[in-house]
Amino acid sequence: MKKNKKNILITRTINKESPFWQLSNDGHKVIAQSFVDIIPKTIHKIPLANVYFYYSKNAAKYFLSAANVLQYDLSKSEHAAMGSGTAQMLESLGIKTNFVGVDKPKSIAQSLINKYADTSICFVRADQSTQSIQKFWKNEYSEVIAYSVNPRSIKIQEEIHTIIATSPMNLISALKCCNVKNIKRIICIGPTTYNAAANISDVDIIMADKANEESMLEAYIKTSKR
Incomplete structure (x- = not known):
C-alpha cells in the first residue's frame, strides 16, 4: 500500500x-x-410522560413501533432527540421533534434540564446504554429499554x-x-x-x-x- x-x-x-x-x-x-447485532425488546407498557427522550435512532424506531402496537397515543407529549440523526428518524416516523441535542452529553443534559426540569420525562434507551443524560438528571424519571446490543x-x-x-x-x-x-x-x-x-x-x-x-x-x- x-x-x-x-x-x-x-x-x-x-x-x-x-x-x-x-x-x-x-x-x-x-x-x-x-x-453488533440489534435485538428489539418486547415493550409491554408505555410509561405516562410529558416528554420522551430518545438516545438513538433504534430507540425511537422500536419504541414508536411498540406504541403503535399498544395503540398508545403519543401526540400530546413532546419528543426530544439525543442528536440530529435521531431527530431525523422521529420525523420520518411522523413525530415532531421538540428538542434536538447539540454538542457533548453534559451540554445536552443541561439544555434538556433547562427546558424540561419541571415536567415528567421518560428516557428511551438501549439495554447497554451509558445513560449519559440521566446521570445529570436530578429529578425523578421513567425509562424504557427498547432494544439490546450484542457484540x-x-x-x-x-x-x-x-x-x-x-x-x-x-x-x-x-x-x-x-x-x-x-x-x-x-x-x-x-x-x-x-x-x-x-x-x-x-x-x-x-x-x-x-x-x-x-x-x-x-x-x-x-x-x-x-
Missing part, C-alpha cells in the same frame, strides 16, 4: 450510493462492517488507520476486533459515540457536525489535511 493510502474502518454496512465510497475512489481501502466476534486483519464510528457499542466492539496500535483517528457520528471514544481511547477524536454520512466524510477529509 502506498504511504498516503489508508485502511478506513466504518462500523456499519453502507450501500453503493454511500458518499464513503469517495474514500475508495481516492485510493483508500474502505472496510464497512457492523460489529459480534469479527477479526479484522488489516491495519486500521481511521475508524468512522457510528455508535458507542459498534466502536467498543470494533476496537476489540482489530489491532489498535496503528489507529490514529476516530471520527464519531454524534455526542454519545464521542463520549464513549474519549473514555476508551487517547487517539485523535473528532465529532461530525451532523449525524449523517456526508458530515462524517467531511470530518475525515478536514482532519486528514492536518
